[in-house]
Amino acid sequence: MKQAVTVITLSCIAILGVCQTPKDKGIPVQKSTSNAALNKNPDTNEQHTANLPNSTTAANQSASGESTSNGSNQSRDSIEVERKVAKFTGYLVGVGLLQFLILAVQAVLFFQQKKIMGQHKVSLEQLATAAIDNAKAAKDTVEAHINTERPWISTSIRKTVKSIRQPNKPAFEDVSYFHFVLTNHGRTPAEIYAMDGEPRLTDKGIDGGLSHQPDYSPDILKHVKLLAPNEEWTVEDVNLQTWHYSESDREGIRTDRLHVIFVGVVLYRDQFKRDVQRETRFCYTYMQGLSDYRPSGPPQYTKYT
DSSP: OHHHHHHHHHHHHHHHHHHOOOOOOOOOOOOOOOHHHHTSOGGGHHHHHHTHHHHHHHHHHHHHHHHHHHHHHHHHHHHHHHHHHHHHHHHHHHHHHHHHHHHHHHHHHHHHHHHHHHHHHHHHHHHHHHHHHHHHHHHHHHHHHHHHHSOOEEEEEEEEEEEEEOTTOSSEEEEEEEEEEEEEOSSSOEEEEEEEEOOEEESSTTTTTOOSOOOOOOEEEEEEEEEOTTOEEEETTOOOOSTTSOHHHHHHHHTTSSEEEEEEEEEEEOSSOTTOOEEEEEEEEEETTTTEEEEOSOGGGSOBO
């Protein structure tokens, strides 16, 4: 930009120099002798009259010489002006060529700079992508470490068989008891603060006709249960026995017309992300042929988070 301003300034100076050409010299005019001067001395009129041809010839010769001299001076001035015009024209041409070369160089530099900036853009994009990938990898590493150390709550239904003597019967009879058990398989304690689940009868098969997303309504526990690593908690509030149903319902269970299905969720927190809600979803169905509960239901009902 500075070079372009310098070129334009030189061009203006050259044009001003051309405009300041030498001024034309005026041609001297021979003043004629007035009649009053001729008549000033009457006594000499005859003498002047006698010498008139010689004086006129001398005057004509002098005027002719001065006219020739003036013509020569004007011709030299014109030649000098034309020479200077040609000289300054050459300067202007040189300045124009110089300006063209400067603009060409600037154009080359501009395109080179554009190319370099494009390469830098690609490099910056690659660096940004690498930084994002590194950040993602670091986040994944942290998440993997948290998942290794955090608590994981699993559910199970534990069966216990006891021999009980029924009233008015001499022999003992085996009776099955079922308990809902929570276990922490992680390396850090879990804070269990809410739970939902109640056994119910269904006539829609083993999976209970479950196909939609579950809609839980967990109850907040009155006291938070802190479950240490590898510790178990038997939830006594859940009644999974089958003998409390009516005679017709028990007959339906024995014939597989009805099934007992137990669906619910356990909510807890860990020590790493206190604001994250962890979930353990579960679904079990009582199988009459096995006389025990087995996991059932679609994947969205048996999910761990």
